[in-house]
Amino acid sequence: MADPKPGNAAPAKKAATGAYTPVGVSPDRRSRHKYTVRLWAVRHSRFFEWFYNRFAAAFLLLDPVWRLFGYQRVERPVTFVERHVKGFLFDCRMCGQCVLSSTGMSCPMNCPKQLRNGPCGGVRANGNCEVEPDMPCVWVQAWKGSQNMANGNAIMNVQKPVNQSLRETSSWLRVTAEAAAAREAASGKDA
Amino acid sequence: MAHIDENPLGPHLPLDPQPGHSSLGRLERVLRRGEFAVTAELNPPDSANPEDVYERAAIFDGWVDGINAVDASGANCHMSSVGICALLTRMGYAPIMQIACRDKNRIAIQGDVLGAAAMGVCNIMCLTGDGVQAGDQPGAKPVFDLDCMSLLETVRIMRDNSKFLSGRKLTTPPKVFLGAAINPFAPPYDFRPYRLAKKIEAGAQFVQSQYCFDVPMFREYMKKVRDLGLHEKCFILVGVGPMASAKTAKWIRSNVPGIHIPDSIIARLEGAQDQKKEGKQLCIDIINEVKEIEGVSGVHVMAYRQEEYVAEIVHESGVLKGRKPWTREPNPVDTLVAERLEEARAGKEQNQQEMAEIAAQHPH
Numbered sequence: 001m002a003d004p005k006p007g008n009a010a011p012a013k014k015a016a017t018g019a020y021t022p023v024g025v026s027p028d029r030r031s032r033h034k035y036t037v038r039l040w041a042v043r044h045s046r047f048f049e050w051f052y053n054r055f056a057a058a059f060l061l062l063d064p065v066w067r068l069f070g071y072q073r074v075e076r077p078v079t080f081v082e083r084h085v086k087g088f089l090f091d092c093r094m095c096g097q098c099v100l101s102s103t104g105m106s107c108p109m110n111c112p113k114q115l116r117n118g119p120c121g122g123v124r125a126n127g128n129c130e131v132e133p134d135m136p137c138v139w140v141q142a143w144k145g146s147q148n149m150a151n152g153n154a155i156m157n158v159q160k161p162v163n164q165s166l167r168e169t170s171s172w173l174r175v176t177a178e179a180a181a182a183r184e185a186a187s188g189k190d191a
Numbered sequence: 192m193a194h195i196d197e198n199p200l201g202p203h204l205p206l207d208p209q210p211g212h213s214s215l216g217r218l219e220r221v222l223r224r225g226e227f228a229v230t231a232e233l234n235p236p237d238s239a240n241p242e243d244v245y246e247r248a249a250i251f252d253g254w255v256d257g258i259n260a261v262d263a264s265g266a267n268c269h270m271s272s273v274g275i276c277a278l279l280t281r282m283g284y285a286p287i288m289q290i291a292c293r294d295k296n297r298i299a300i301q302g303d304v305l306g307a308a309a310m311g312v313c314n315i316m317c318l319t320g321d322g323v324q325a326g327d328q329p330g331a332k333p334v335f336d337l338d339c340m341s342l343l344e345t346v347r348i349m350r351d352n353s354k355f356l357s358g359r360k361l362t363t364p365p366k367v368f369l370g371a372a373i374n375p376f377a378p379p380y381d382f383r384p385y386r387l388a389k390k391i392e393a394g395a396q397f398v399q400s401q402y403c404f405d406v407p408m409f410r411e412y413m414k415k416v417r418d419l420g421l422h423e424k425c426f427i428l429v430g431v432g433p434m435a436s437a438k439t440a441k442w443i444r445s446n447v448p449g450i451h452i453p454d455s456i457i458a459r460l461e462g463a464q465d466q467k468k469e470g471k472q473l474c475i476d477i478i479n480e481v482k483e484i485e486g487v488s489g490v491h492v493m494a495y496r497q498e499e500y501v502a503e504i505v506h507e508s509g510v511l512k513g514r515k516p517w518t519r520e521p522n523p524v525d526t527l528v529a530e531r532l533e534e535a536r537a538g539k540e541q542n543q544q545e546m547a548e549i550a551a552q553h554p555h
Contacts, residue, residue, distance in 0.1 A: 117340035121374030122448030130448040131322040143379040161341040
């Protein structure tokens with residue numbers, strides 16, 4: 001039988017009535033992760049912020065290339081790379097609308113409640129998650145990460161709800177396409 | 192003397208809108224007048240009997256300005272908050288409808304907001320909700336389509352812009368006073384005041400806090416809140432409640448997420464002869480301490496399964512200063528319902544031919 005998790009009302013009773021649960025598996029099957037890389041990324045949020053700014057600029061420079069092939073056609077390979085790179089670094093959940101730069105490089109979709117606007121009221125005194133007692137709260141980490149960043153104040157912005165229809169799409173390409181469109185609109189105004 | 196929160200033309204009429212107010216409710220009036228507000232939480236019944244709701248609400252008669260209708264608190268299944276609000280507004284109580292993001296997506300939530308406002312709910316409280324693991328059905332699917340912040344923003348857009356989140360227009364916007372929750376007693380402590388600022392930006396007009404047992408910690412939090420000037424933009428109600436015994440307090444501390452109870456409180460309860468009485472006294476003492484803190488506009492008494500003590504606690508702490516909260520609030524459709532009932536009682540004869548013709552010519 002699974003360990004009765006703290007923060008879980010009458011766990012023994014629930015476990016007795018529920019189905020067999022393997023040891024060490026949380027309701028969301030995330031306790032297998034060790035969070036090491038994710039936490040490392042948050043500790044180095046300043047570097048990632050710097051890198052991401054360069055990276056976004058490079059992607060924007062490549063805009064003619066994306067257009068040559070067509071944004072639709074590069075979507076699949078770019079999404080593949082994005083999923084694996086961000087999956088390794090941030091435990092990315094491919095929501096398709098990345099807010100890492102506003103959340104101290106701690107991916108908010110790893111929060112069991114998928115909160116995008118700050119921590120819930122259930123954070124444990126040791127800074128761990130209410131739902132998953134072994135996981136450091138994503139938002140406690142986000143606050144720490146944002147303190148290192150040059151533009152850490154972005155954590156104060158109220159984020160819109162996730163558009164679920166954009167799941168599993170590339171956030172990098174979307175941001176680039178939007179930036180390119182904005183650039184064109186601006187240059188169109190100047191001319 | 193006519194009561195201050197009463198329509199001058201008669202108590203049976205709905206309240207007039209006031210300039211600068213976003214709802215027609217009494218809670219907003221009380222808070223905006225600068226009076227110390229008291230709200231309480233109704234223990235939702237596990238039954239389909241309306242009497243249960245009325246019985247539990249009657250305990251608060253004349254003691255509270257608003258009754259929180261909880262939305263499956265602690266992820267335990269109970270009568271829904273919409274259902275409780277429907278019953279309460281029918282009886283003229285002023286409910287504060289809680290909406291938790293755990294169980295409903297944005298489509299259901301926006302529909303509920305309209306339905307609630309139509310029934311006469313004037314106060315809506317936007318919560319994220321406890322995780323499903325905390326409740327009696329841990330195998331349920333956690334929805335969390337919106338979070339409390341985007342929920343606040345959604346209802347604010349519906350009210351102020353008369354629009355759904357999608358941009359589709361509403362013919363009549365919901366006139367509601369928007370609330371949110373705060374928990375100053377959980378990490379990251381530095382971020383908590385800023386989170387309140389975010390909630391205010393998203394639309395919160397009043398907030399109710401989690402149980403406050405650590406007054407020094409709360410004072411520290413309020414200092415930061417005042418530094419940010421947030422107490423002027425939003426009414427802060429402090430959550431308080433009696434603990435039945437030291438054992439209960441210990442259980443709550445280790446089993447209910449987000450409740451911080453210092454060891455000194457438990458020691459005080461343990462040392463008492465009559466722990467229940469001591470728990471009540473402790474609650475009164477905390478109210479007396481927090482009411483003096485600048486920026487506190489009221490208390491939210493959460494006396495789970497001890498609702499009968501709310502009157503005593505409110506009375507003994509003297510926070511109402513002799514003010515008697517109005518017990519009944521007329522529902523806008525009261526007269527319409529009365530007319531309809533009268534008509535049914537009179538047994539007016541129905542001519543079906545005539546009725547069909549009228550229906551056919553109806554513009555909609």
